[in-house]
Amino acid sequence: MKQIRILVVEDQAVVRDGIVAILALQPDVVVVGQAEDGVQAVEMVKETEPDVILLDLVMPRQDGIATIPKILEIQPDARILVLTSFADSERVFMAIKAGATGYLLKDDTRAQLMQAIYDVSKGQASLHPSIAMKVIHEINHPAELMYTADPLTPRELETLRLIARGLSNSEIAAELYVHERTIAKYVSRILEKLHLANRTQAALYALDKGLTAPKKK
Numbered sequence: 001m002k003q004i005r006i007l008v009v010e011d012q013a014v015v016r017d018g019i020v021a022i023l024a025l026q027p028d029v030v031v032v033g034q035a036e037d038g039v040q041a042v043e044m045v046k047e048t049e050p051d052v053i054l055l056d057l058v059m060p061r062q063d064g065i066a067t068i069p070k071i072l073e074i075q076p077d078a079r080i081l082v083l084t085s086f087a088d089s090e091r092v093f094m095a096i097k098a099g100a101t102g103y104l105l106k107d108d109t110r111a112q113l114m115q116a117i118y119d120v121s122k123g124q125a126s127l128h129p130s131i132a133m134k135v136i137h138e139i140n141h142p143a144e145l146m147y148t149a150d151p152l153t154p155r156e157l158e159t160l161r162l163i164a165r166g167l168s169n170s171e172i173a174a175e176l177y178v179h180e181r182t183i184a185k186y187v188s189r190i191l192e193k194l195h196l197a198n199r200t201q202a203a204l205y206a207l208d209k210g211l212t213a214p215k216k217k
Contacts, residue, residue, distance in 0.1 A: 003030045004121045007050035009041040009067070010034075010083075011059040015106070019054065019083070022110055029117065038062030042070045049075060052121050055100070057084040057091060057166065065091075065165050068098035079120040083113070091166030093200070097207055102126030152193060157211070159186040163199055164206035 006029055010016035016034060023031050032048040035041040037059045045053065053071060057064035064082060071078055081102040082095045092103055102120045104113060116126040152160065155176070162172045169187065173180040187199065196202050205211075 003028055004117065005030055005032045005048065005051045006117065007031075007033045007035065007041065007044055007048055007053045009036075009038070009044075009053060009059070009064075010056045011036045012056075019113075022113065026114060029114075036060075038064060038067030038070070041067055042074065045071050045074050045078065050078065052079045052081055052117055054081050054083045054117075057082060057086060057095065058171075063165070065094045065098055068095065068100055072099045079123065081116055081120045081126065086166070093203055093207065094164060094166045152190060156186050156190050156193075159183060160190055160202060160206050161211055163187070163190075164203045164211060166203070 006023060008016055008019050008023070008031055010019065013036070016036070020031050020034065023029050032050050033044040035044045039062045041053070041055070042062075044050075055064045055067065059067075062070075064084070068080055071080060079102075080100045081104060082100045083104050083106060084091070085106050095103055101123070102116050102125060104116045104126065108116075119126040158176065159172055162175055167175065169183045170180050173183045176183070187202075190196075190202055191198070194202065194205055196205060
């Protein structure tokens with residue numbers, strides 16, 4: 001029986017150890033490597049050539065969203081299963097847009113985790129039911145994307161890029177070295193200027209307009 005080769009990418013050691021312990025009980029899977037951030041994950045993919053990468057989204061040095069395309073550049077047929085605590089829509093869409101095959105929440109059951117691994121290893125999409133409903137809702141109720149007569153300021157534009165990467169207000173504040181309340185004001189102005197209803201629509205707007213690339217220095 002061919003075992004599914006798995007790379008576990010998770011920055012929290014306790015969580016990572018727990019995942020590895022669960023997988024160690026399965027005779028048809030084998031953990032070929034562990035990584036604690038996106039940079040290390042890319043190197044481990046080169047070394048281990050896993051079938052499935054279990055990938056956290058929020059990690060130091062390089063987050064999951066930025067890591068997904070880098071992994072696929074090295075190993076185009078790799079199956080990436082996002083395993084995260086975040087169910088907000090913008091992170092889901094960014095992960096799927098980047099190339100993730102599945103999206104699972106950390107509070108799912110062991111059986112759900114294993115089924116997702118089996119599905120993803122076969123090239124089948126695997127989405128947590130609540131995540132699937134978010135995707136269906138956004139497909140059925142797409143945002144009306146339009147340009148604004150009141151252009152975004154450089155700070156607002158950078159905030160929009162980070163929203164599209166799935167970052168929360170507190171994470172954006174840390175990235176831009178400003179207070180979280182300042183980011184909340186930026187977000188409100190972005191939604192008002194672009195005539196959008198929420199952060200998910202803002203993320204989709206950024207994707208549609210190609211605004212997700214990192215700001216050039």
